[in-house]
Amino acid sequence: MTLSQLVRGVVGDQRGSVNRYQTSDRHVVVDHSLCFYCGACVAVCPPDSLFLHNGFLSINDETCTRCERCVRMCPVHALSTVKESS
Amino acid sequence: MRQSYDAVVVGAGPAGSVAARRLAERGFRVLLIEKRQEIGVPVRCAEAVGADSTRPYIEIDDRWVKARVSTYSIHSASGACVKIPPTEPTLVVDRKVFDWELARLASQAGAEVRTRTEATGLLIEQASVVGIRVNSLGRSSEVQARLVIAADGIESQVARWAGLKTMPPMADYYVGFQYLLGNLRGRFDPTNCEYHLDQQAFPGGYGWVFPKGDDTANVGLVIAANRAGDVSAQRLLDRFVERKYPEAHILGAVAGGVSATGALKKMVTSGLVAVGDAAHQADPLTAGGINLGMIGADLASQVAADALARGDVSARVLSEYETRWQNRFGAQHRALYRIRKLLTQMEEKQLAHLINVASGLPLQTMGLRELIFTLFKTEPRLLAEVGTLVTTGLILK
Numbered sequence: 001m002t003l004s005q006l007v008r009g010v011v012g013d014q015r016g017s018v019n020r021y022q023t024s025d026r027h028v029v030v031d032h033s034l035c036f037y038c039g040a041c042v043a044v045c046p047p048d049s050l051f052l053h054n055g056f057l058s059i060n061d062e063t064c065t066r067c068e069r070c071v072r073m074c075p076v077h078a079l080s081t082v083k084e085s086s
Numbered sequence: 087m088r089q090s091y092d093a094v095v096v097g098a099g100p101a102g103s104v105a106a107r108r109l110a111e112r113g114f115r116v117l118l119i120e121k122r123q124e125i126g127v128p129v130r131c132a133e134a135v136g137a138d139s140t141r142p143y144i145e146i147d148d149r150w151v152k153a154r155v156s157t158y159s160i161h162s163a164s165g166a167c168v169k170i171p172p173t174e175p176t177l178v179v180d181r182k183v184f185d186w187e188l189a190r191l192a193s194q195a196g197a198e199v200r201t202r203t204e205a206t207g208l209l210i211e212q213a214s215v216v217g218i219r220v221n222s223l224g225r226s227s228e229v230q231a232r233l234v235i236a237a238d239g240i241e242s243q244v245a246r247w248a249g250l251k252t253m254p255p256m257a258d259y260y261v262g263f264q265y266l267l268g269n270l271r272g273r274f275d276p277t278n279c280e281y282h283l284d285q286q287a288f289p290g291g292y293g294w295v296f297p298k299g300d301d302t303a304n305v306g307l308v309i310a311a312n313r314a315g316d317v318s319a320q321r322l323l324d325r326f327v328e329r330k331y332p333e334a335h336i337l338g339a340v341a342g343g344v345s346a347t348g349a350l351k352k353m354v355t356s357g358l359v360a361v362g363d364a365a366h367q368a369d370p371l372t373a374g375g376i377n378l379g380m381i382g383a384d385l386a387s388q389v390a391a392d393a394l395a396r397g398d399v400s401a402r403v404l405s406e407y408e409t410r411w412q413n414r415f416g417a418q419h420r421a422l423y424r425i426r427k428l429l430t431q432m433e434e435k436q437l438a439h440l441i442n443v444a445s446g447l448p449l450q451t452m453g454l455r456e457l458i459f460t461l462f463k464t465e466p467r468l469l470a471e472v473g474t475l476v477t478t479g480l481i482l483k
Binding site: 009010011012036037038039040041042043044046048052053054055069072073074075076077 | 128130206208219240242247259262312321342
């Protein structure tokens, strides 16, 4: 939903919504032993699926499109993709 | 915290604090929120500012000035080097103290400052932003605001919720990493900032050594995000440091990303303006953003104050801010963007040649415009670019 379509309401965090345009079966995962929580990945995420809350990074796998821009953006290679398993 | 304000500023970095202070000084009720528990940390920055550009916002103070820089040196991979005078005296600052002090000045001017208070959504009515949903120290609430100012940095969610944020291609993002290194007495000039142009070591970007006193320095790099490969920015910096300063101690480490496109075309919507990195206001060549963010906040708050006073915060009225920004920086930033593209495509031989020619020029008496003209005349491939730079208005004050 865009701002102009919205007559009254709240736009904000979309944790919980589902994206239907996932392009691969790989998940983006974060290695917290490497992450600096700098937010560079958050800045480049088109569907807004990465969150930096209380100094901690989380990923909404449901909305993630697997474009992997975040993986390339990470200064310390804390993000990577893993093949869907369970 | 009240239930309503004239303006709510999200993010207490330099841009947010300046915007909050300017509006508070004009008598508006302002809330400045910062999601982190402390202002100024973690630092994500090389910490260099222009002294003249900083002075309108804060008195220069030795509590946060770590080095005073009077020259820049530019180095190529093969060791060619030229020293140039900066466009203004440069300070390397301690951002922890600097940011904190700017927020304190906002508070002193009457803005209500609250840390550990995060924006979680925007309140919308009739397609206008009318407030913000926040979580403050664990408690959620809704705050009405006649105007919201998004100053929440490169990863700005607020600007994005408002429908502003565009997503530049990866080539227009820099990935950065920096160490604060110690045990370096005598290993660098504490009055000089070093820039290293080396496409092997820093693909699509550059490396730097900024003094932070006599024996410590910020040593870092940015690389173009589209050229970030199998080796992380951190590892690339490790290689540089191992080669240049094997004896160094690591006193701090900083990671981050920044957009180097020049400011967003659309920085306002009804009831909201974006400033600083949230509006991509960083310099498209160096990615430096402290001064530009503070100037952006200043321009935004002038327009916002008038809009609030008139009782009309529509996008049409607020867009005067975009016009003022474009008039001041538009052409200059388009030129700097071109220069970055040129420099990062240049071969080492060509770059070393330019640096060698430059080092034979009377740089103390030359303007940057004249310097670039002279340099570009020596390279046929660059000559063609001179026209582009003139038409985009390469005038760096």
